[in-house]
Amino acid sequence: MKRNSVWVASFTASIAIAIVLLVAGSPNIAANDQPSMANAAVNIDNFVFGPQTITVPVGATVTWTNKDDIPHTSVSTEGVFKSKVLDTDEKFSYTFTKAGTYPYYCTIHPKMTGKVVVQ
């Protein structure tokens, strides 16, 4: 009965690689702040995005999974990304190709907010 759709925002690999190379070439990135993993997970549990702030390298894919019995969304406050409605155990992924801070929230329960920091 349950749909287990995974939503992956598609970006052409070439652009992603190009940006990764660009950022890698810039000298001003503190090495100790660099997260090692390329992909990261955010769990939605008890009406909270966990971790609330997640730091990933450019090119990383972040996957949100709804662990609640209530539907949620993960939507960029600045219109960068927008999940569909995630029912229990449904996932949404987005690949971040540009450095920056990306605040987001659940449009159904706007008190739920989070942040993706891309370095």
Place this chain on the structure above:
Amino acid sequence: MKDKNKDLIDQKLHDLNNDGVDRRGFLKCMAWAGTGLVWTMSGGIPTSRAFAKTYGKNAAKSGDFSFVQISDSHIGFNKPANPDVTATLQTAINKINAMPQKPDFIIHTGDLSQLSKPSEFDTLDQVLKGASAKQIYFVPGEHDMLSDNGEQFLQRYGKGTKGSGWYSFDQKGVHFVGLVNVANLKAGGMGSLGNEQLEWLEKDLKGRSASTPIVLFAHIPLWTIYPDWGWGTDDSEQALSYVKRFGSVTVLNGHIHQIMQKVEGKVSFHTAMSTAFPQPAPGTAPSAGPMKVPADQLQRVLGITDVNYLVSGRSLAVVDSPLADSGSSASGSGSGSGGR
């Protein structure tokens, strides 16, 4: 003879009012009883028994009427504590159909569906078709506006409404306003009415006599119950400022799946139980997610809200009743006119 009887009834009503059990009397009572405590929490247990006794079915007078509020039917939800929310909605409708005083209409204060799916709305329609009250007024909950900004909701339940679905109507001298506070919610915020709707509300109320009883209904509470869980409406103060001059204002909300009441001046606030699943009292659980209760307890924490308007005194009495009283067991949807 007839006139004498009428006088008797009038007198009786008058006496009742002098007993301090009309709405205003109750307000005084509340003010006296609770210096700090202006609202009460009750985990699904009827809190307005006194009202129920006072405003019996025999107090009917021409101009009196009643309606029933149902809320948060969440058709499509299928997890603990309620794997069959259609059956509990059916039980609620059966209960309404069995009421001795037939309600003039029903108000549904939102979250009709769990995921705004056409099939969920279809199921809801099927069950509501079995209601003896044919007129049903709706406002959307956040669950009814998923994916399509509420377009489908508007098509099905909001024909002729303004903006995202707000409207007003009159019934026997009482002015009803249905408000939408679940559209275009902002990050970090609670419920929101928005400027367009507030401007409309101000105009809608302007020019009405201060003695007109007002009923505002919306999904998310129009008073701040628990900001951490978003249980409130950011710009409700503005809306309430427009109703301040009226002698009797009743605010009916859903969303929090439990009864809460607050009386502030001439405004009395009330939230209804869900017909689907209970939610925890503010701050008593890690989140506002569905509260799990034993199956035999479920129908005691689900329910309907009956509102009686008495033309003498222009007062509204709100009576909550669970689907099953304590003592009786929760056994399916019972008999009654089915929604087939």
